[in-house]
Amino acid sequence: MKYLIIDFPSLTPTITTPDFISGSGYVKRLYPAPDVKWCVVQKEYQLIVPIEAAHLYDAVILWARAATAAMRAGLPPTDGATLIKLLRPTTYRSVQGFDVNMDTAGDAEGNFTVIGLVTDSHTPSGWSAAPVATFRYLNSTDLLPELIGANTISWIGGKPPAAEPACGFDGVKCSLPHDPGVLSAICAVTAAAILAVALLVRHYRYEQKLASVLWRIEAKDLTFITALNGINCDKIGLPQEMETRRAHTTIALYKGSIVAIKSLQKKSIDITRNIKKELKQIRELRHENLVAFVGVCVEAGSACIVSAYCSRGSLARVLADRDLHLDDMFVASLVADLLRGLIYLHDSTLVSHGNLTSSNCLVDSRWVLQIADYGLHTLKNGCTDAEDALRMERRMLWRAPELLRDPNPPTRGSQKGDMYSFGIILYEILGRNGPWGDTNLTNAEIIGRVRHPIGGVLFRPPLTNVKAHPAVLEVLKLCLSERPERRPDVRIAKLRLKQMHAGMKTNIFDNMLAMMEKYAMNLEVLVAAKTEQLMQEKRRTDELLNRMLPRTVAEALKRGERFQAESYDCVTIYFSDIVGFTKLAATNTPMQIVEILNDLYTCCDAIISYYNVYKVETIGDAYMVVGGLPERCARHAAEVASLALHVLDSVPKIPMRHMPASRLHIRIGIHSGQCAAGVVGVKMPRYCLFGDTVNTAARMESSGEPQKIHVSNDTYLLLKKHGGYHFRERGIVNIKGKGEMKTWWLVGEDHERRRNSFSRYQPGLDSIELENEPWRPPERSILNIRDRARLSCGSVSFGSALSSPGPPACACFVPPRDHHSAPVVSFCEE
Ligand SMILES: Nc1nc2c(ncn2[C@@H]2O[C@H](COP(=O)(O)OP(=O)(O)OP(=O)(O)O)[C@@H](O)[C@H]2O)c(=O)[nH]1
Ligand SMILES: [Mg+2]
Numbered sequence: 001m002k003y004l005i006i007d008f009p010s011l012t013p014t015i016t017t018p019d020f021i022s023g024s025g026y027v028k029r030l031y032p033a034p035d036v037k038w039c040v041v042q043k044e045y046q047l048i049v050p051i052e053a054a055h056l057y058d059a060v061i062l063w064a065r066a067a068t069a070a071m072r073a074g075l076p077p078t079d080g081a082t083l084i085k086l087l088r089p090t091t092y093r094s095v096q097g098f099d100v101n102m103d104t105a106g107d108a109e110g111n112f113t114v115i116g117l118v119t120d121s122h123t124p125s126g127w128s129a130a131p132v133a134t135f136r137y138l139n140s141t142d143l144l145p146e147l148i149g150a151n152t153i154s155w156i157g158g159k160p161p162a163a164e165p166a167c168g169f170d171g172v173k174c175s176l177p178h179d180p181g182v183l184s185a186i187c188a189v190t191a192a193a194i195l196a197v198a199l200l201v202r203h204y205r206y207e208q209k210l211a212s213v214l215w216r217i218e219a220k221d222l223t224f225i226t227a228l229n230g231i232n233c234d235k236i237g238l239p240q241e242m243e244t245r246r247a248h249t250t251i252a253l254y255k256g257s258i259v260a261i262k263s264l265q266k267k268s269i270d271i272t273r274n275i276k277k278e279l280k281q282i283r284e285l286r287h288e289n290l291v292a293f294v295g296v297c298v299e300a301g302s303a304c305i306v307s308a309y310c311s312r313g314s315l316a317r318v319l320a321d322r323d324l325h326l327d328d329m330f331v332a333s334l335v336a337d338l339l340r341g342l343i344y345l346h347d348s349t350l351v352s353h354g355n356l357t358s359s360n361c362l363v364d365s366r367w368v369l370q371i372a373d374y375g376l377h378t379l380k381n382g383c384t385d386a387e388d389a390l391r392m393e394r395r396m397l398w399r400a401p402e403l404l405r406d407p408n409p410p411t412r413g414s415q416k417g418d419m420y421s422f423g424i425i426l427y428e429i430l431g432r433n434g435p436w437g438d439t440n441l442t443n444a445e446i447i448g449r450v451r452h453p454i455g456g457v458l459f460r461p462p463l464t465n466v467k468a469h470p471a472v473l474e475v476l477k478l479c480l481s482e483r484p485e486r487r488p489d490v491r492i493a494k495l496r497l498k499q500m501h502a503g504m505k506t507n508i509f510d511n512m513l514a515m516m517e518k519y520a521m522n523l524e525v526l527v528a529a530k531t532e533q534l535m536q537e538k539r540r541t542d543e544l545l546n547r548m549l550p551r552t553v554a555e556a557l558k559r560g561e562r563f564q565a566e567s568y569d570c571v572t573i574y575f576s577d578i579v580g581f582t583k584l585a586a587t588n589t590p591m592q593i594v595e596i597l598n599d600l601y602t603c604c605d606a607i608i609s610y611y612n613v614y615k616v617e618t619i620g621d622a623y624m625v626v627g628g629l630p631e632r633c634a635r636h637a638a639e640v641a642s643l644a645l646h647v648l649d650s651v652p653k654i655p656m657r658h659m660p661a662s663r664l665h666i667r668i669g670i671h672s673g674q675c676a677a678g679v680v681g682v683k684m685p686r687y688c689l690f691g692d693t694v695n696t697a698a699r700m701e702s703s704g705e706p707q708k709i710h711v712s713n714d715t716y717l718l719l720k721k722h723g724g725y726h727f728r729e730r731g732i733v734n735i736k737g738k739g740e741m742k743t744w745w746l747v748g749e750d751h752e753r754r755r756n757s758f759s760r761y762q763p764g765l766d767s768i769e770l771e772n773e774p775w776r777p778p779e780r781s782i783l784n785i786r787d788r789a790r791l792s793c794g795s796v797s798f799g800s801a802l803s804s805p806g807p808p809a810c811a812c813f814v815p816p817r818d819h820h821s822a823p824v825v826s827f828c829e830e
Contacts, residue, residue: 054095084106089103116133117154210276261305274378294306315363315428316359336494338361338422343491346418350374358428397436414484415490419490426472431466550614565676572718575698580665603650604647612635612639613639626640638722648666668704668708670700671714675690675691675693700743703736710745719746725750731743
């Protein structure tokens with residue numbers, strides 16, 4: 001049997017090497033031979049062979065090469081060890097198409113191809129993977145292959161990735177040393193370095209601040225103001241209020257603000273490091289109750305301290321001003337301010353004041369107390385003021401006994417010493433009689449007694465005449481204690497003095513604001529109440545005016561305008577008159593007549609409020625009403641006719657107080673026609689009607705009969721057109737001044753029709769049973785007549801009358817069944 005071994009690399013599916021092609025030609029030639037066994041044959045030149053076959057091929061070739069070399073060297077080709085020695089290391093071309101490098105240990109490595117992305121216009125993405133470089137062993141002795149064609153690779157980021165991560169593949173390169181000793185040493189050194197740097201920076205900054213001359217004020221920047229009385233405030237920009245007040249100290253203008261100047265009478269001024277420290281320290285202090293330090297002006301051997309100016313002067317001066325009444329609120333506020341300032345000072349780097357006196361407590365324009373002359377002890381030391389001895393002595397009045405006795409007292413004093421000084425100031429505030437009250441002793445004597453009590457009796461300001469709360473007096477006594485440790489701490493003192501300003505704000509300004517707020521609130525309430533009263537008065541006046549004049553007329557007159565008279569084409573005028581009034585007047589007293597008429601008109605007024613009519617006036621016993629003005633209404637005749645029927649029915653039911661058995665009877669006359677209406681005259685203006693229609697209507701009444709409604713033919717025609725009214729013809733009547741006229745008696749109204757009409761607007765009112773009670777006199781002479789405006793076209797008036805609370809003021813409000821068992825509705829066509 002013959003074997004044909006064809007070995008191909010698996011990575012190369014299409015074998016195209018020359019060896020293979022020649023081999024395949026050979027295979028082709030062998031093909032007909034029946035005794036040749038095939039491995040795999042695909043189509044022409046397209047053979048897929050297992051990788052093992054390719055390796056086997058290479059192995060056989062290598063073996064053959066070694067065997068040939070052995071035979072040439074005269075060595076036995078059958079000795080495996082010899083062949084291996086001859087074989088390694090070597091480079092050979094594999095049947096797979098690439099060179100293979102075999103090292104001395106026999107490890108064979110082929111060449112590697114780098115596949116990279118290359119632009120490819122044939123693919124949808126525009127990219128495809130293709131061999132871009134190769135790894136090759138250039139020499140058989142090379143340990144690693146060389147990259148050939150690396151420059152053709154397009155790397156992400158422009159360069160190949162690092163061969164190894166920065167900390168190595170397992171992070172070893174970055175790990176800390178594990179030795180705890182080394183570790184703590186590193187930490188300590190680092191901390192020390194940081195600390196040293198921080199200290200250096202701090203020191204540097206401190207030195208910078210010390211060296212900086214932010215506190216320095218140039219003399220040229222200070223404009224001294226010698227006397228306020230003579231200066232023009234506007235010129236130097238001072239507030240006007242300053243003009244009337246003296247400064248009490250040297251003041252100057254610095255950068256647009258007024259400052260107080262305190263000169264230091266020193267022989268020489270040397271700004272030492274200690275003074276610089278003090279200046280830096282004092283510049284950093286800022287509190288509402290400390291006078292703000294502005295700076296120091298050092299010029300030609302002299303120096304002055306510049307600080308904010310407090311316009312109301314020292315506390316000593318404020319207390320000495322007898323014209324100034326200091327109430328509890330002021331006192332509490334001043335004490336609270338002083339304590340707040342002192343707390344801040346005691347908590348600050350200054351620790352204590354050392355020279356707390358009432359002349360070192362200043363009051364600003366807002367009545368806020370501010371502590372002055374704190375700190376700068378080194379700078380102030382050694383002053384040679386001519387007045388120094390006296391001033392020094394006066395200062396001692398506030399000084400604590402232990403400090404007085406001390407031959408070398410601390411320049412900055414002590415906190416307990418400050419509390420003693422506070423006690424003396426509190427005494428000054430409460431007593432308003434100086435730091436030691438009313439005494440004949442000189443300052444030196446007082447100081448001497450405080451320093452050395454005579455006979456062991458302590459010398460203190462007399463508290464007998466001091467009027468204050470017991471708790472306040474207690475604090476005062478404690479502050480003046482001989483033993484410093486008995487004196488309260490400033491915070492404790494503040495706590496105990498809290499009740500001085502119980503219920504008040506601690507600051508005068510806030511207190512004043514609170515008072516003003518309260519006052520403003522009260523004022524608001526007062527104004528609201530007065531406004532309400534005014535509105536009520538206005539409503540009453542308007543109501544009265546509206547009763548006397550039509551609303552439109554009243555409005556025009558209120559605005560001060562003239563009301564233009566208006567002409568109306570057709571209105572209906574109603575006149576009524578009491579039958580036998582002359583006789584009635586003769587048999588009753590005038591007051592009884594007034595009563596009768598008042599009852600009658602009140603009833604009529606109440607009735608007309610249900611109709612869209614306007615009451616023009618009453619003349620004696622005559623009552624005049626018009627329908628169709630001042631607001632035009634097409635139903636004027638019907639409104640007046642219904643009103644007449646209503647009145648005619650109600651009047652006989654009005655009982656006469658003096659003649660219970662008698663009844664009133666009236667005549668009613670109605671006529672329709674043209675008329676004019678307007679206000680005539682200026683005084684007591686009245687809305688009057690003019691025209692013949694008025695006369696005719698009056699004639700209709702006078703020519704009528706008791707308890708009858710006399711209607712002219714014009715009104716009759718209008719009512720007939722409207723429908724629903726019942727008439728009886730009177731015939732031709734001779735009317736005085738008019739001649740013969742055809743007239744009618746209005747006898748009734750088709751109330752069912754009206755009732756139905758009303759039900760259209762007020763469903764359910766059909767069922768309301770209206771009582772026809774006898775009339776009672778009203779409780780008030782003027783009834784609250786319903787607002788006629790509600791009777792404007794289309795509105796329903798009766799519903800509101802029914803729903804009004806309380807009993808009806810007048811029973812004749814209730815329409816009787818025969819005329820108005822249904823509520824009245826105005827149906828205006830306009
Ligand atoms: N109106 C007003 N008076 C001031 C101001 N500063 C100081 N004074 C007053 O000027 C006067 C002199 O003040 P200083 O030189 O501080 O003397 P002193 O306060 O009496 O005493 P020492 O401060 O202890 O030296 C005192 O009556 C102060 O009350 C201020 O800003 N406004
Ligand atoms: Mg002072």
